[in-house]
Amino acid sequence: MTSSTTKPTRYAATTRALHWIVALMVLATIPVxxxxxxxxxxxxxxxxxxxxxxxxxxxxxxxxVLRLGWRARNPAPPLPDSVPPLQARIAHLAHGALYALLLVMALSGYVRVRAGGFPVEMLDAIGMPGLVPRSDSLAETAKWVHATARFALVALILAHIAAGLNHLRKRDGVFERIWPPFGRGRV
Ligand code: HEM
Ligand code: HEM
Structure with missing residues (x-):
């Protein structure tokens, strides 16, 4: 039981829901x-x-983008004291890099497709115009960025999952900050 004055020890339900929806989508998008x-x-x-x-x-x-906007107003809860400061710093940097790489992947994919003159069906259906000019050289550069950045993203995701599972194994409370995906869960 927490009182209203106790600091939160876990991410808000919205944060957890966004984490797991994005995680599942990314884990499906890469093999596809x-x-x-x-x-x-x-x-x-x-x-x-x-x-x-x-x-x-x-x-x-x-x-x-929604997650980053939400995060700006809802900072991460403090980590348990058992997590050494250096490890907390590395985790912080790794999370920042994950966000950055997701943005690089999605934006380079978009540019590769639009500059190459191809459709993005969902955006075409709502009448959204392409935001980049038609250009083969731009499309080739974006294709290279997309194909190269994926190695960094996959490596970081594997390290992130290993770290998450290690926290689950140690039962130090870090995994429970982000799990379960929905609802209040155990506090
Ligand atoms: C593609 C898959 C995933 C991505 C892109 C991803 C990304 C992220 C990001 C960016 C954060 C930081 C949240 C913030 O403070 O703003 C985070 C937190 C977290 N993730 Fe993931 N995640 C993924 C999959 C997973 C999986 C499969 C696990 C379970 C093993 C996991 C466990 C965690 C844990 C325990 C935290 C909280 C860490 C803390 O409290 O400092 N993640 N994730
Ligand atoms: C976080 C989001 C994304 C991830 C993780 C991702 C991941 C990948 C991966 C792993 C490949 C295979 C690369 C290869 O084997 O060379 C790929 C290819 C591709 N992706 Fe994405 N992608 C994302 C977003 C997008 C978006 C938003 C678009 C377009 C709107 C897109 C368009 C493409 C295209 C066209 C290819 C084929 C590239 C080629 O022409 O060789 N991707 N993506």
Whole structure:
């Protein structure tokens, strides 16, 4: 039981919901991005995967921007004292890098598609014009950024998941800051 004067020890329900929705979407978007580029797929399957990947990526972008706006007003609760300051600093930097890489991935994907003259079905449906000029060289640069930054994103996500599972194993209260995804949960 917490009183109204006790400092929060876990993320707000909105933060937790956004974390797990974005996490699931990113964990699905990466393999879809890799599979859709493989040889031997039928045209229909490739098109479906491209549509899922591009539009899912745009939704991730919107959710990350929403999350950053929400975070600016709702800072992370203080970590338990058992977490050494250096580890807390590294975790803070890693979380910042995760946000930055998600933005780089989503924006470079958008630029690659729009500069290449391709559709983003969801945005086309609401009549949103392309925000970048049609340019093959810009599309190629964005394609390179997208294909390169994914290695950093995957590496960081693996390290992040390993750290999260390590906290779960140690039962030091850090995993419970972000879990369960919805509702009040155990405080
Ligand atoms: C693609 C997948 C994921 C992404 C992009 C991601 C991203 C993030 C970010 C940016 C934060 C910092 C929240 C903030 O303070 O603003 C965070 C926190 C956290 N994440 Fe993830 N996450 C992912 C998957 C996971 C998974 C699978 C786990 C479980 C093993 C996990 C466990 C945690 C924990 C325990 C925290 C809280 C850390 C703390 O309180 O300092 N995350 N995540
Ligand atoms: C956080 C969001 C995103 C992630 C994690 C992601 C991840 C990936 C990955 C892993 C690949 C495979 C790269 C390769 O094997 O070379 C890929 C390819 C691709 N992605 Fe994304 N993506 C995201 C957002 C987007 C968005 C928003 C768009 C477009 C609106 C997009 C468009 C593409 C395209 C067109 C390719 C194929 C690139 C090529 O022409 O070779 N992606 N993405």
């Amino acid at each position: 991005g890799v599979i859709m580029l493989q040889d031997g797929l039928s045209r229909d399957l490739r098109n479906t995967l491209f549509i899922l990947h591009k539009n899912g990526g745009v939704i991730i972008l919107l959710l990350v």
